Amino acid sequence: MGKIIPLLTPLVLVMTALAVQAGTIRGRVDGGRMLKKGPAVVYLAGAKGEFKKPAGNPTMDQRNMTFIPHVLAIQTGTTVDFLNNDEVRHNVFSPDREKYNLGTWPTGKVKPHTFTQKGVYTQLCNVHPEMEAFIVVLDTPYFAVTDAEGNFVIRDVPPGTYTVKTWHEKARFARQQVSVAGDRDTEITIKRKRRRNR
Numbered sequence: 001m002g003k004i005i006p007l008l009t010p011l012v013l014v015m016t017a018l019a020v021q022a023g024t025i026r027g028r029v030d031g032g033r034m035l036k037k038g039p040a041v042v043y044l045a046g047a048k049g050e051f052k053k054p055a056g057n058p059t060m061d062q063r064n065m066t067f068i069p070h071v072l073a074i075q076t077g078t079t080v081d082f083l084n085n086d087e088v089r090h091n092v093f094s095p096d097r098e099k100y101n102l103g104t105w106p107t108g109k110v111k112p113h114t115f116t117q118k119g120v121y122t123q124l125c126n127v128h129p130e131m132e133a134f135i136v137v138l139d140t141p142y143f144a145v146t147d148a149e150g151n152f153v154i155r156d157v158p159p160g161t162y163t164v165k166t167w168h169e170k171a172r173f174a175r176q177q178v179s180v181a182g183d184r185d186t187e188i189t190i191k192r193k194r195r196r197n198r
């Protein structure tokens with residue numbers, strides 16, 4: 001016992017230092033009325049290293065004839081639990097990327113699906129063509145979905161320089177470089193992409 005305690009102390013100090021070094025990016029996507037159609041997904045491209053496996057399964061619910069959430073961002077390898085909380089039967093399929101059709105089922109049942117390929121999946125129900133959502137699968141753990149005003153926070157980012165990219169179902173946004181330091185928050189505003197020749 002006497003030998004373990006002196007070994008643990010430096011380990012705790014190193015772990016504390018690592019935790020302190022992670023930075024935070026706070027920002028706003030300047031999307032105006034585009035954000036009324038749906039939130040944006042902001043993510044850091046070019047992050048390196050071994051990423052932690054995502055913990056827990058996010059859900060994609062079907063309630064009041066609507067997919068909830070409208071936009072779900074996840075890391076590759078994440079399993080999403082698909083729910084049905086309506087009285088009617090709903091279907092779950094996507095024509096994009098790895099393509100899936102989980103079938104059609106009544107209220108209360110849950111079906112999981114694991115996303116292994118990055119990309120944007122249009123989430124549809126073949127019983128109700130008006131139902132639509134988006135699952136954005138990213139090969140990075142550093143991302144955020146904005147609120148209705150475009151605000152977002154990306155936490156626990158290792159210090160470094162990254163390209164910030166933004167996905168939105170209707171609008172395109174400019175990329176930008178950002179440098180993250182461990183000792184302070186980095187604030188950014190993401191603007192709409194300007195069209196050339198106009």
Ligand SMILES: [Cu+2]
Pocket residue numbers: 089090091125126127128131
């Ligand atoms: Cu449906």
